[in-house]
Amino acid sequence: MKAFGETIRDLRTAQDLGLRETAGLVGISPAYLSRIERGKERPPSPEIIKALAKTLAADPDVLFRLSSSTDPEIVDYLHENPEAMNLIRYIKEAGLTPQSIEQLLGTAKELSDSEHPNNKSVQTR
DSSP states (O other): OOOHHHHHHHHHHHTTOOHHHHHHHHTSOHHHHHHHHTTSSOOOOHHHHHHHHHHTTOOHHHHHHHTTOOOHHHHHHHHHOHHHHHHHHHHHHHTOOHHHHHHHHHHHHHHHHHHOTTOOOOOOO
16 A cells, blocks of 8 residues: 555646645645655644545545544544444444445445435535
């Protein structure tokens, strides 16, 4: 797996964005972005990771995994919903395969659609 900074550089160049332009869109200095891309700086704060993901049309969860960080919104949700934490713990302890987790996600989407038929706006990655 690539390093965080290298991935950011690859995403930026794939979007045909310059360093200065990207830094401006994200709200950071070009020098700071350059240091991130070269691995001279630790991965940035969660807010900057989210801004980079949005600007670079990337999956924020992938960037969070590469940064060894967790989206604070997810952490807050888990703290507020112990049942969700229990589900995550069960999935981990049961050693579910990626295919089983995909099936579980499909079932969760079906449940959501049946409970909220007019709300199809829930996005998953």
